[in-house]
Amino acid sequence: MSELARAGHQPGSTGPDPSPGLDLRTDVPHSARVYDHILGGKENFPVDRAAAAEIVRHWPNLPTSMRANRQFMARLAQVLAAEYGLRQFLDIGTGLPTPPNLHEVVQRVAPESRILYVDNDPIVLVHARALLTSTPAGRTAYLDADLTDPDAVLASEQLRDTLDLSRPVAVSLIAVVHFIGDDDVVRDIITRLMRPLAPGSILALSTCTADSAPEEVRVGVAAYNASGIPLVARTKAQVEALFDGLDLIDPGVVLAHHWHPDAAASATDDAHVHMYGAIARKR
Numbered sequence: 106m107s108e109l110a111r112a113g114h115q116p117g118s119t120g121p122d123p124s125p126g127l128d129l130r131t132d133v134p135h136s137a138r139v140y141d142h143i144l145g146g147k148e149n150f151p152v153d154r155a156a157a158a159e160i161v162r163h164w165p166n167l168p169t170s171m172r173a174n175r176q177f178m179a180r181l182a183q184v185l186a187a188e189y190g191l192r193q194f195l196d197i198g199t200g201l202p203t204p205p206n207l208h209e210v211v212q213r214v215a216p217e218s219r220i221l222y223v224d225n226d227p228i229v230l231v232h233a234r235a236l237l238t239s240t241p242a243g244r245t246a247y248l249d250a251d252l253t254d255p256d257a258v259l260a261s262e263q264l265r266d267t268l269d270l271s272r273p274v275a276v277s278l279i280a281v282v283h284f285i286g287d288d289d290v291v292r293d294i295i296t297r298l299m300r301p302l303a304p305g306s307i308l309a310l311s312t313c314t315a316d317s318a319p320e321e322v323r324v325g326v327a328a329y330n331a332s333g334i335p336l337v338a339r340t341k342a343q344v345e346a347l348f349d350g351l352d353l354i355d356p357g358v359v360l361a362h363h364w365h366p367d368a369a370a371s372a373t374d375d376a377h378v379h380m381y382g383a384i385a386r387k388r
């Protein structure tokens with residue numbers, strides 16, 4: 106029996122077995138696997154499913170909010186490729202492969218698009234093969250690295266081989282900065298990530314808020330923290346301040362389902378979405 110099966114992994118896994126020595130820490134919940142379980146994925150373990158059940162008991166609209174976030178990511182990728190002409194993407198905090206993945210959306214618009222995915226969770230590394238299905242004209246690559254060390258991301262061989270920093274890049278931080286509690290730390294990371302990028306580069310970000318459902322999110326964030334996963338909710342003003350030095354693009358910081366909504370997003374209740382989303386341009 107494989108390590109994954111022993112740990113209670115469900116069948117249907119799309120990735121290779123973990124490399125020997127890779128510590129998946131199947132004894133503690135991980136944000137990537139909790140998110141995967143709530144979105145209906147199979148790449149998670151009993152400890153993640155138990156944590157997810159407990160968190161959702163306190164935060165009943167979390168699944169709706171997570172789906173709204175994932176759909177925001179897909180609309181964002183479509184808009185950046187089709188309307189803004191972006192062809193290079195640096196997606197940090199990628200998560201487990203969940204169709205449609207970012208490269209699938211942007212390469213449908215422009216097959217030559219190049220995407221570097223970055224995550225620090227070993228389970229994402231195990232399943233990264235499902236992200237490396239680029240069109241022949243484009244390229245996808247995966248880097249196992251931490252958002253809190255942006256210089257390592259920028260200096261990586263994978264970045265050098267995938268992205269041309271003399272041309273605009275879209276950096277996406279989707280549902281990841283809410284795992285970093287200190288606003289100054291997040292702003293510093295963003296400043297360092299955007300500094301070497303060409304004018305016209307874009308920062309796309311989504312992050313948790315309690316503005317739309319203060320009591321539910323307060324209790325839900327406490328349940329997340331009790332499971333061992335640090336999570337913070339930010340106000341609209343705090344999220345806007347994360348874009349300091351960049352030009353926010355209309356409609357600015359909005360609940361994720363209000364960003365370029367399609368019919369399904371338009372029908373979603375504001376009180377059920379606890380994520381802000383926005384994009385901004387580097388001058």
Ligand SMILES: C[S@@+](CC[C@H](N)C(=O)[O-])C[C@H]1O[C@@H](n2cnc3c(N)ncnc32)[C@H](O)[C@@H]1O
Pocket residue numbers: 136137140174175178197198199200201223224225226229250251252253278279280281284
């Ligand atoms: C909630 S999932 C979001 C996945 C995807 N971006 C989305 O929105 O659908 C958060 C992801 O961020 C990753 N993550 C959390 N902290 C990170 C860090 N410091 N560096 C890199 N990745 C991180 C987790 O491993 C997880 O895969």
